[in-house]
Amino acid sequence: MARTAGSDGGKTQAAIRDAAISLIARFGYEAVSMRQLAAEVGVQAAALYRYFPTKEDLLYDLMTAHMQALLASWQEARPSTAEPAPRLAAFVRNHIRFHVERRHSTHVNNMELRSLSRDRLTAILRLRASYEKELRQILRDGAEQGAFTVEDVTLTAMAIIQMVTGVIVWFRPDERLSVAEVTDTYHKMTMRLVGAREN
Template sequence: MARRAGSTGAETAEKLRNAALELFARSGYAAVSMREIAAETGVQAGAIYNHFPTKQDLLNELLQVHMETLLNAWSEAEEPGLTPPQALEHFVRFHIRYHLAKSREVFISYMELRNLEAANFSAIEGLRRRYESVPRAILDRGAADGTFDIVDPQVTTMAIIAMLNGMTTWYRENGRLSLDEIEALYVRLVARLVGQKKED
């Protein structure tokens, strides 16, 4: 059969990306078959190859796009001229909101790294390090101007990111705490980690 009326290539590719994202997040890259992705999308497995050369490319594109979108989103959100405490709060709120909105992308970007081929892995790692340099730079600024009392900038940066990301494992919509409350809590916790002189 030929293309079904009403569907375009771009639409199908997008449906495939969504299905793969959902399935990779739920079951893991290695446990998901091309047939499952196809079935979720309403096409045959063979049709996937009109849009993505290999299964690996599908994963790689998801992660690549995610990291780039994350960096772009931060570029847009970033506000120059803030003091280190303000900048850190701004970053924490951004990070939490973005990571909860894109929880599946975030999840697979941590879980499926080892399933990337070497070249793809390096590219993603580079982007991740660029993102991690954002809080690191804020910490360094705050350490320099004395508004923070940093224990060890490297370790503290990783601690902050690990702490924030941990939230995605237990956060539930309609849970005990609203998103705003969670943001506020983490802002205070992060402020403590960096030895900020007075909270807020």
């Protein structure tokens, strides 16, 4: 489904990003060439380099956009309450919803960190850390208020993030379960995992 670039640079850039995410998710960053990407988008390779001078610039752009969108989605979804349980519930729901809608982008973000230069890797890991910090704060508050049982805040945060991100590995909506049913079950499992008092 090659698209022809119009005069609108924003549209072209969006088309490049979409095609890049889908090609990289399928073949891996190292295996995808700028030439192949240009053909997929329906532009000359020169046009591609105008927006993204190097392939790594493109990868970094994709990863940054993904992490910024994730942080923004949580800023919007986070409840105003100080209660740990509804905050954790909101975090799990938002995390699953966000990632199920961005399966390919999530794969790229999880698998291609090795292809970033050191400075850019640091920048992406910093965005990740600031997202994970939100979850750690919820877990810490829950443990301090006696609402949760948490042996180790960092380790529990990683366990929950791995568990819920894993949904996209195997889950396809419209099969046996809907996104809502899956989210509901993950919510219950998470609440038990942290020993939430009100289950």
